[in-house]
Amino acid sequence: MTDVLLPEPFPSWFENRGWQARPHQLAMLEAAAGGIDTLLIAPTGGGKTLAGFLPSLIDLARDPAPGLHTLYVSPLKALTTDIARNLAMPIEEMALPVSFAVRTGDTPANRRRRQRTHPPHILLTTPESLALLLSYEDAKAYFAGLRCVVLDELHSIAESKRGALLALGMARLRGLAPEARFVGLSATVADPRQLLRFLTPRSERSQIVEADPGADPSIEIELPDGRMPWSGHIALYAAESVYARIQAVRTALVFVNTRAQAELFFAALWRVNDANLAIALHHGSLAVDQRRKVEAAMAKGALRAVVCTSSLDLGIDWGDVDLVVQVGAPKGSSRLLQRIGRANHRLDEASRAVLVPANRFEVLECQAALDAVRAGTLDGAPQLIPALDVLAQHITGVACSGPFEGDTLYAEVRLAQPYADLSRADFDAVLDFVATGGYALGQYERYRRLERGTDGFFRLTDKRLVRGYRMNIGTIVEAPVMRVKLGRGRSLGEIEEYFVSMLTPGDTFLFAGRLLAFEGIRNNEVIASPAKKAGEPKIPAYAGGRLPLSSHLADRVRDILAHPEAWHALPEPVREWLDIQRRRSRLPATGELLVESFWRGGRHYLVAYSFVGRNAHQTLGMLLTRRLERMGARPLGFVASDYCIATWSLGECPDVEALFDVDMLGDDLETWTAESSMLKRIFRNCAVVAGLIERRQPGQEKSGRQVTFNADLIYDVLRKYEPDHVLLRAARMEAAASLTDVRRLADFLTSVEGRIRHQKLERISPFAVSIIATIGREFVAGGESDETLDELTASLVAEAMADPVTGEVLA
């Protein structure tokens, strides 16, 4: 069996390396021989990539005819480079006549041209670069001989709007290369069937191969000696103990949740780095060459630790990583498992991980995550929507590649899983949008960009569209950024323009692991110098950095609170905190919503512990303040965390039950959504993705604010004159989908209807301290240090924990 599947020189190569072909690798060979689309689910370190490429290598060793044979698509540019390095090894060692090349946005133009005239056997690329390749006029010939498409880390991409773009590209490939077999590589997911459907429209001739998940990970929760912070999410207090952990192992990956947190925690580690250990920093805003350097050093085993964000969630196995530290609560069990997997270098050995909660609620969340990993339960993946703006971008790309027929393209688009149920009317509306802007009365007939010929084929009539399309590929509309340069020297990375606008020459800021002084702007780049004076540096924050708590973990946290008999697993200070909360106020029982209210400093506070995640709480905050306003309570503001929402007002809320009535999610939500800046923001992004407004190009003078302004005017006019225009529908659809958190909220509010437990308190409760302490600091996203935070909370804590009889402070 094996020798049929694995012909020479492959068995000898395995033998020389001291390896044995793993069962899932053989299963993949069998699937390939049968032409079966396959989803491989395997942990990191399971030889997943080799399993994906092995059939192609064998095939090519047998018949190295020129032409593109295998296309590899990864969500990260960096990953394509790593994979190329890994792929080189078997090819060189077995002297296989196989050529391969990387093609991303970073590939120089001359090499791209060569790749098009002389395609390699194996091309490694990203979804955006694939879209670009598909838009060339020679795409049909280029992909005609394609035999295999490998989609790496499929679970991570299938969850985002990029997934819709990739799905459409895959559908196009199926049309151009009917022979091609589709292979998906994925980490463990909650619903493999759903992911298989994303990979292939075939229900026959498709299968899932699951590799041995390996030994169960060993996870601990790191707790500080003595004090446990009340709020904050940076966990600087833990720098010394994390440092001690790093000293005790060969190589550690220290994951944090945001880029700002990465800068702060990295700086904190270096403050205690007496042994001068090689500790590096890695996050998505650092200069590419800087990141590559860190990755290369990591691969060589030259580093002792890397402080990183999700920028290193995915990637090839680094062999030497023997500890993963998660600083701050992990927010979801799937992500935690993915991160822990980065230390999984031997399948038979348990990965080791340490969770470092930043505050008391996070201890509960870490415990919940640990329980989840032990029980093997994962977060559900969101359902992808048939994004109409992405479809518009795709149709434009198809038009760039040559004439097409509406019927054929409609059938092809429906092969993409998110678009399987797309109606013909919607398809035609998007097609009309691309051709004429899609306005009801056809006012722009004379500016038509696509013309339908007598043969029924649509043809491009405005060549400007091609350039516009190629500059605008992609689904991620980022806040405008500026490059940071050290003097006249090298680039350190990018920070958001918004942050730059807050700087004055001489200001210090922490970036790329350095303390920098802002000098000014030259050639639209930020010029910085090493800062001499210490002091309080600013920390660049980035939009959309934080993920909300998954509903799966939230349920588990609620469960912990409702079952005091299981608290023995929790550390002493946390148990005490829960205990005082129980005595002073109450712990939310299963199936109820705890709402506390109290007066403090002339303001009336309401705190609701709904545990539905930050995003849903933001929405709830808007709705509650609207309603408080109507009730005459004169609300002043609100603040949301993953666990609860607090509002404060000048007057008292007359009816807390009515305040949380679930019907606010009907009318109130609808009104709010229509007026909200959220819908405008989503519309703006849709307008860019669909190609109505051009994406800002680096160095282009038009500022992000200008684009913002124009899009809002378009939104207002369109809403009045053509409320059913396809772009408004795209925006509303996306808003509804991004309100899944709100659906979570709706489900929760419905489930607790009639069981709203209102506790009127004399003063702030121990639970409430964690959220009230963040009031007023919410706008300095990620910028606060735990020290200043502690100062702020000190007075609150004393107030909350003081025994009313003796006045003694308990904690």
Add this chain to the structure above:
Amino acid sequence: MEGLGTRLDFGGEASTLDPLGVLWLEAEATLVVADLHLEKGSAFARRGTLLPPYDTARTLRRLGWAIERYRPRTVVSLGDAFHDRAGAAGLAAEDRRELTALAKGRTWLWIRGNHDPDPPAGLAGESLAALDLGGLHLLHLPDGKVDGRAVIAGHLHPKARLVQGARKATRPCFAADSDLLVLPAFGAYTGGLNVLDPAIKGLFRSGFAAYMLGESRVFRVAHQHLDPDPPDWRRHRLDGR
């Protein structure tokens, strides 16, 4: 006239600043409107950006409301009535009819602007570089000349910003002192420039006020209470561009 707008005695004339963004000069029975920028959408469409083509209809509808409200004898368009030279010729038949109906039975004066230096093709009305009306001098671009007449101008698209804690509001506005009154831009696709920008602030000799447009009222805010736009990174340029 019902009390929608804010009364202002300007240059010796009783005037009303209307929340729609138009100026009513009662004694002259004249309605003044600035920067209509009609056909801005189609101007973009010609260049390949297919913006919704409803801006002209929207602008004319709002202008119709203003005309109905004041029933002026004279309407003055204070320049940049069309976004570009091709605009007037490119008017859709329906919009052209609408505009003709609005002008019917009244004097219509097109003061020329930098976007529309020629008289609008095929439309009723008279084209002028500037207009003297009672004690007032009306033109598109304020030229800083003072000859005893108070000046009414457009061109600058003034807007004003107010920040109070987390509450923020940015609105188009009139900007005025005793010698100069700048009208807000009226067109549906026109943006704005903060009145605290030197380009606007510098036109006033001392204290001026912004008259911010509300839904149904105009809010007078003295310049010292206004807020600038959030800072712009360009202010720290080292290369002097």
